Amino acid sequence: MRLHVPTPLRWSDLDAYGHVNNARMLSLLEEARIQAFWVNDDGSVEHAVGASTAVLDATPGATTVTLIARQEVEYLAPIPYQRLPLDIELWIGHMGGASLDVCYEVYSPLGAEPRTLYTRASTTIVLVDAASERPRRITDDERAAWEPYLEAPVAFRRG
């Protein structure tokens, strides 16, 4: 199962070529990922992959921090500034012992015709215990909560 995360652009995402900058794309993916794994201030969960035991928490004082170990991005078409949010499809392509691969396909806004696939990407995230600063295993609860979002890894043209 894939999540659809609506991700708004900013005019400042454009570079001097007038398209969304290639580096900035990773900030958009980061934001989609955070929206997908979001936990509210009161502990309730919206948009989140799974239950509240299975979210990633980027707030100060969190017991787990997430490190980015690896990213791969394929840019298929330049992205112009547009008012409607991009439609980022997001799923888990692999779960390891202490890490997971988040996969993305970045599409034109919902409803835009024709639907354009702008970008494919994957991010390898390692769960790190904030106190010991060492990788920690994905718990059974997390694994169960994330399982429904597990699909085949994104198919890069060349990889």
Place this chain on the structure above:
Amino acid sequence: MRLHVPTPLRWSDLDAYGHVNNARMLSLLEEARIQAFWVNDDGSVEHAVGASTAVLDATPGATTVTLIARQEVEYLAPIPYQRLPLDIELWIGHMGGASLDVCYEVYSPLGAEPRTLYTRASTTIVLVDAASERPRRITDDERAAWEPYLEAPVAFRRG
């Protein structure tokens, strides 16, 4: 042969984790790449890969624009803010008909002990004719100028 491109950090490259942000790393690689392929306003070339016939020109009105088709990044160690510029090693890992792969190893500042390898990366660049907006072949002059910087592609841990 590899180029060493000294690349200064900014405090604003840090994210809320207090390290250089993973997306911002691609802006640092972009800047190193531009420094490496730089052509001066008067047409003379410094830092550049090869002669003036073989540089990439990102200024408005340039006859060739460069598109980023693909990027891959491995983050090996978090990068703190530091006053001295990072030492980015940069070379060409592959030359195709209309595209080339730029490879990078991002190291701690020259002279810092121990020398730390922070990041490995590669970028596939396609040369595009600005007028026709279609890929155009690497010329013989360009190929000859870039040849000395051709080495084996960067060796990712996993790829």
Place this chain on the structure above:
Amino acid sequence: MRLHVPTPLRWSDLDAYGHVNNARMLSLLEEARIQAFWVNDDGSVEHAVGASTAVLDATPGATTVTLIARQEVEYLAPIPYQRLPLDIELWIGHMGGASLDVCYEVYSPLGAEPRTLYTRASTTIVLVDAASERPRRITDDERAAWEPYLEAPVAFRRG
């Protein structure tokens, strides 16, 4: 009359202090401004200050470009990352011959209690003819369309 422009944060807006960076605030104001003056691709207008004759158009090929001549910002409270969009109040504090002052008050998300005023700001924008690259006068149509959004300039604590 003031416009309320909902403006989403990104986690990457935070700096190493864990709050929205002071420079990034100007990107948020820029985005709110663009949303407020937005014209759709098909020429229709949404969110816009006034009718389609009175919008600013940042797309390539536009006949008018807008230059920022001056900005002033007061930071009243640090802004944490939050899922709901900031509520940016936006109005025109002054209309000159070829320029206008856009004023802002940046508040916590609609519905959050207590309502917090994070930032006050103003931006002086000059309308520039794209062809001649010289300032051009605000037209009567623009002036009529913008008039309803004219209020007293933002009251800085010190200024």
Place this chain on the structure above:
Amino acid sequence: MRLHVPTPLRWSDLDAYGHVNNARMLSLLEEARIQAFWVNDDGSVEHAVGASTAVLDATPGATTVTLIARQEVEYLAPIPYQRLPLDIELWIGHMGGASLDVCYEVYSPLGAEPRTLYTRASTTIVLVDAASERPRRITDDERAAWEPYLEAPVAFRRG
């Protein structure tokens, strides 16, 4: 007395208009400020305004943090991408009890002819005790160290 802080541009500082973005200018000023007040990791001071007792320290665990209370910027000429660093003149325009105003004039690179004044700006910084999170007074040592860099505040065209 003014400091001259050489501040390199990045191509990613440009926006879709092909000039340094207005918001990004504040990141450049931030960087110049940090270079000016920089303390080395080993405690020694380079580039710094005054002695080691008088530097501002943005590293985690610092006992004083600095809050930006107010900024004012005048944009006098668009800034193109250029290889040589901008020449940012920086001085203190006012010292209060717990705050100081840093003033800037941003010039074209040293040696470029004609010398162009791109931007004037000022930043009001409040010293905050990291533990109590309340403003703390400028010490006598700091005041003595900063005194030589005290000049008349930057003269805005309109203010």
